[in-house]
Amino acid sequence: MTTDPASLAATASILRRLSGSITAMSESIAAASDADNHQLPVSARRAARDLGAAGAELATITAALEEQVTRAAYQHAQRMHQARMLTDAATAAGLVVIDGAVEILPGIRGVADPAAVALRTEALGTLQDQAAGLTQAAATEDAALHDILGDIAASAMHLADRLR
Amino acid sequence: MSPDPAADLGRHLSDLARCCDAAVEDLIVAMPLLGDGAMQVALDDCLDALMDALRMLAATSRENAARLPVAPVRRVGAVDLR
Numbered sequence: 001m002t003t004d005p006a007s008l009a010a011t012a013s014i015l016r017r018l019s020g021s022i023t024a025m026s027e028s029i030a031a032a033s034d035a036d037n038h039q040l041p042v043s044a045r046r047a048a049r050d051l052g053a054a055g056a057e058l059a060t061i062t063a064a065l066e067e068q069v070t071r072a073a074y075q076h077a078q079r080m081h082q083a084r085m086l087t088d089a090a091t092a093a094g095l096v097v098i099d100g101a102v103e104i105l106p107g108i109r110g111v112a113d114p115a116a117v118a119l120r121t122e123a124l125g126t127l128q129d130q131a132a133g134l135t136q137a138a139a140t141e142d143a144a145l146h147d148i149l150g151d152i153a154a155s156a157m158h159l160a161d162r163l164r
Numbered sequence: 165m166s167p168d169p170a171a172d173l174g175r176h177l178s179d180l181a182r183c184c185d186a187a188v189e190d191l192i193v194a195m196p197l198l199g200d201g202a203m204q205v206a207l208d209d210c211l212d213a214l215m216d217a218l219r220m221l222a223a224t225s226r227e228n229a230a231r232l233p234v235a236p237v238r239r240v241g242a243v244d245l246r
Contacts, residue, residue, distance in 0.1 A: 003199035011196040011211075018187045022221075025180040032173040039169045040232075047228045048173055054224070055180060058217055065210060072198055072207075142203055149206040156213035163220035 008073035015066035019059045026055030054163060061155050068148055075141055082134050086127065093123035100135060102127040170232040177229040184222035188215045 033040065033048030040048075087097045094116075096105045102124060191211055198207045 002197065004197035007194060007196040008198065011191070011194040014187065014190045014194055018183070018190075021183050021187075022180070025176060025183060028176045029173065029180065032169060032176050037169050040173065044170070044173070044228070044232055047231070048177070051177070051180075051221075051224060051228055054221060058214075058221055061217070062214065065214060069196065069207075072203075076199070142200065146203060146206045149203075149210045153206075153210040153213040156210070156217045160213065160217040160220045163217070163224050 003072075003076045005073045005076055008069050008076070012066050012069040012073065015062050015069060019062040019066060022055050022059040022062065026052045026059060029055065054159060057159055058156075061152060061159065064155075065149075065152050068145060068152065072145060075138075075145075079134070079138060086131060086134065089123075089130075090127050093127065094120050095124055095127060097131070100131055102131050170234070174229045174232045177225040177232075181222040181225040181229070184218040184225070188218050188222075191215055 029048050030052035033045045033052065037045065083097075083100075086102070090097050090102050094105060095102050097103075104120065104124060191214070196207060196211075198204045
C-alpha cells in the first residue's frame with residue numbers, strides 16, 4: 001500500500017472544517033446553557049454545559065489529528081523530493097538507486113579508467129551516507145508520528161468512554 | 165434573552181449531533197492512505213477512535229435535546245393572563 005497525498009489532504013480538510021464547526025457549536029451550547037438562564041432547569045443547564053465542554057475537547061483532539069495528517073502529507077512530499085534528488089545525483093555519477101540503496105550500475109563498461117572508477121567510488125560512499133541519513137530521518141519522523149497518533153487515539157477513546 | 169431558551173438549546177444540540185454524524189460519513193469516505201503498515205494501522209485506529217467519540221457526542225446531544233422541557237402550546241387568539 002502506498003501513501004496517497006490526495007487522500008491525506010482531503011482528510012485534513014474534513015478534520016479542519018469539523019474542528020471549527022464543533023468549536024462554534026460547543027460555544028453556542030455553552031452560551032445557551034448560561035448560569036444566568038433561569039428559564040432552563042438546572043439539570044438541563046448542567047448537562048448542556050458538560051456537553052459543551054466535551055465538544056470543545058473533541059474539537060481540540062480533531063485539530064491535533066488534522067495537524068498530524070497535514071504533517072504526514074508534507075513529509076511524504078518532502079521524501080519524494082529527496083528521493084528524486086538522490087536518484088538524479090546517483091545517475092549523474094554513473095550509479096543506481098535500488099530500493100533506497102545506492103549501488104554501482106551492474107555490467108561491464110569495457111573501459112578501465114582508474115580516475116573515473118575513483119570518482120564513482122567516492123560518489124558511491126557520499127550518496128550511500130546520504131541515503132542512510134534519509135532512511136534514518138524518515139524512521140525517526142515515523143516513530144514520532146506513530147506515538148502522537150497513539151496519544152490522540154487514546155484521548156478520543158477516553159472522551160468516548162466518558163460520554164458512553 | 166430568548167423567549168424559548170429550551171428550544172434554542174435544543175436546536176444547538178441537534179445541530180451538533182447532525183454535524184458529528186455528517187463528519188463520520190465524510191471520514192468513512194475519505195479513507196486516507198499512509199503507506200507503511202504500522203503507520204496506516206495507527207492512523208486507522210486514530211480515526212476509528214475519533215469517529216466513536218463523534219458518534220457518542222451525537223448520541224448524547226440528541227438525548228439531552230429530547231430531555232429538554234417543551235414550551236406549552238398557545239392557541240392562536242388565546243388571552244395571555246400573565
